[in-house]
Amino acid sequence: MKTIRAAGVEGVAVPWMVMEELAAQRALRHREKFDAAYSALQALRQNTPWPLATRLPDYEPERLRQHWRDAYAAVVDVLPLSESALREAAFREANVLPPCKRLEVKGSTKPVKTGSRDATIWLSAVEYAREHPDETVYFVSKNTDDFGDGTSYQPPMSTDLQGVEDRFVHYTSLAEVVSRFTESTDIDEDAIRAQLAGEPATEAIAQEAWAKWKFDIDKRVIPQIVEPATFEVSVRALVSSDGVTVGGGRQRAVGWLQPPTVRFAGVGDVSTYRIGEHVWCTATASWLVGGLVMLSGLRAAMAGCAWETRLLMSPSNREAQLTVLRSQSPTSISAEELATLPEFPSPRLHLAGDEGPATATGWRSQGSVLELLLQSLTAWQYYRNTSPVEDA
Numbered sequence: 109m110k111t112i113r114a115a116g117v118e119g120v121a122v123p124w125m126v127m128e129e130l131a132a133q134r135a136l137r138h139r140e141k142f143d144a145a146y147s148a149l150q151a152l153r154q155n156t157p158w159p160l161a162t163r164l165p166d167y168e169p170e171r172l173r174q175h176w177r178d179a180y181a182a183v184v185d186v187l188p189l190s191e192s193a194l195r196e197a198a199f200r201e202a203n204v205l206p207p208c209k210r211l212e213v214k215g216s217t218k219p220v221k222t223g224s225r226d227a228t229i230w231l232s233a234v235e236y237a238r239e240h241p242d243e244t245v246y247f248v249s250k251n252t253d254d255f256g257d258g259t260s261y262q263p264p265m266s267t268d269l270q271g272v273e274d275r276f277v278h279y280t281s282l283a284e285v286v287s288r289f290t291e292s293t294d295i296d297e298d299a300i301r302a303q304l305a306g307e308p309a310t311e312a313i314a315q316e317a318w319a320k321w322k323f324d325i326d327k328r329v330i331p332q333i334v335e336p337a338t339f340e341v342s343v344r345a346l347v348s349s350d351g352v353t354v355g356g357g358r359q360r361a362v363g364w365l366q367p368p369t370v371r372f373a374g375v376g377d378v379s380t381y382r383i384g385e386h387v388w389c390t391a392t393a394s395w396l397v398g399g400l401v402m403l404s405g406l407r408a409a410m411a412g413c414a415w416e417t418r419l420l421m422s423p424s425n426r427e428a429q430l431t432v433l434r435s436q437s438p439t440s441i442s443a444e445e446l447a448t449l450p451e452f453p454s455p456r457l458h459l460a461g462d463e464g465p466a467t468a469t470g471w472r473s474q475g476s477v478l479e480l481l482l483q484s485l486t487a488w489q490y491y492r493n494t495s496p497v498e499d500a
Contacts, residue, residue, distance in 0.1 A: 109282070110183055110433060111381065111388050111420055112289050118246075121185040123232035125225050130180055131173040138172050187232045197227035206262040207254040226254045230265065237272040245272075246288070248279045290381035295389075297378060299423050304393055305372040309421075312430045313395050314370040317415060321438070323363030323402045338362050339438040341401055341411035342446050358440040361401040365408060368399030369449055373414065386425040390433070393419050396441060398449035412446040413438035 113120040122130075146164060153160055201208040201224040208223030229249075237245040249255050256262070258278025261269065269276055279285055303309060321339060338360040345356030373394040380389045398412030416436040422428040 109285075110431060111390065112285070112383060113183065118289060119185060120183065121187050121236075122180075123187045123229045124189040125228045125232070127177060127180060127184075127186050129225070131176045134176045135169050135173050139167075139169065142167055187236055189228055189232060190235060193228055193231040193235055196231055197224045200224070200227045200264075206265050209254070223254060226251070230255060231268070234268045234272065234276070237276050241275075244275045244277060246277045246279060246285065248282065248285055250280050252280055290383050293380050293382045293387055295378050295380050296423065297375070300378060300389060300391060300421075301372075301375055303421065303423060304375055304391075304419075309430055310370040310372060310395075313415075313417070313432075314368055314397070316417075316432050316435075317370065317397050318364055318367040320435070321361075321363050323365050337437075338404055339413065340440045341403075341413045341438065342440040342443070343403070344410045344412070344446055359409075359411070360404045361411060361413075362404055363402050365400040365402055368397045370398075371396045371449055373445075380423075386422050386428070388420065388422050388428075391419050391421070393417055396445055396449055397438065398446065412441055412449050414441050414445070415439075 109120050112118055142164070149160075149162065149164060197208075200206070201221050204210055204221055207226045207230055208221065210219035211222050213220050233245055233247050237243070247255075247258075256265070256278070257280055260266070279288075341359060341361045343356055343359050373396050375391050375393045377392040378389060379391070380387055382388075393416070395415045395417065396412060397415050399410070400408060401411045402408050403411075415438045418433045418435065420431040420433055
């Protein structure tokens, strides 16, 4: 769906009710986990002879719902729910008119009327078709029990479509959508590799890594019952002016302290489609990502990792932005791979008093060390001045 929307050939939208259902499903699952965590924490407190500083974050259901609304809005637009559609949906449920129906509920002697939400979804799509006579509406739902399969409709659903039947196409799977709007084409993997290795692609991935894994002192330092997400990195060993090697090896990082550098490492699982005038490609690309990170325990270091992403891109439309559809958690890399990262600071530090050459690499290392010290000190002070919150 992202590919079709990004191509700009067709719009992709969901009725307001669908968006709220998606957000509600996420919120309900979160509430179940939150309640379970609260019960576990209370049981732990009751069986611990000393006060526990660990606490749950505030329960913020609307913040969670808005997070998922925003996430889905990156893929689809939202068709607003009109007052007339809402009234008609309530009327149909009250009178058990399709797509509304009665359901037998276990333990109840009377059937339950249901389906007003399905009715708002249906009516929103039909309403859009009526208000946009120059467009064809493709209604996609695998819920054939309530909406049917598109071959025929019960009244009043059949009446709803009068005058728009030729512009209202009903699909029961996304596979039908893909078949309708895309055309398979040959894969030019060399061109794809060249595009991914270019500066626009590596800069886009660097910004994505920074946005996804940026070190947030507020979220990472305050004690919580659930530890913040971390990712695996390989830390570069540093050699001081007196020849002492410091650090190195595989460790866990909690975030980047500055936007990282990126090098393209490989691509596979490539699929290409022609949509409209352009070729679009989905591919799994690997990247080497490196820079200054904050490690677990509030220690900063220069490190690198491998990051696998599923991408959407267009080899024929250079104006189209590279989009990360999903990604895996970063993993550690070898010392040889670590050394190949572009503009990665030298492992030799030119500290104050060092008589080594003041090269560009040396000065860049000095800046990294200074930032390391400042970030570590800031985090330590914040942690030291933050008092744990205990339940009364």
